Amino acid sequence: MYQDKTLVCKDCGQEFVFTAGEQEFYAERGFENEPQRCKACRMARKGGNHGGGERQMYDAVCAECGKPCKVPFQPRDDRPVYCSDCFRNRR
Ligand SMILES: [Zn+2]
Ligand SMILES: [Zn+2]
Secondary structure (H helix, E strand, O other): OOOOEEEEOOOOOOEEEEOHHHHHHHHHHOOOOOOOOOHHHHHHHHHHHHOOOOOOOEEEEOOOOOOEEEEOOOOOOOOOOOOHHHHHHOO
């Protein structure tokens, strides 16, 4: 019932295919708008500046339990860093 459709990306101007499967998916969710951007541009927007969608993480040591952990910001000596478990327990 759906057919592949060729759309033009708003960001890069490249043509991309809005596949029958995607159209069905959109219809199921009740989305009325067709996608405006190709997959690459959509991914780029989601991922921000780091590309690939991976956020830069820094190694740190939890000030509470001493476990090594990763945090999404550069740890500083004057600010304690907590692992996700301890961070949650503090609230
Ligand atoms: Zn594009
Ligand atoms: Zn901890």
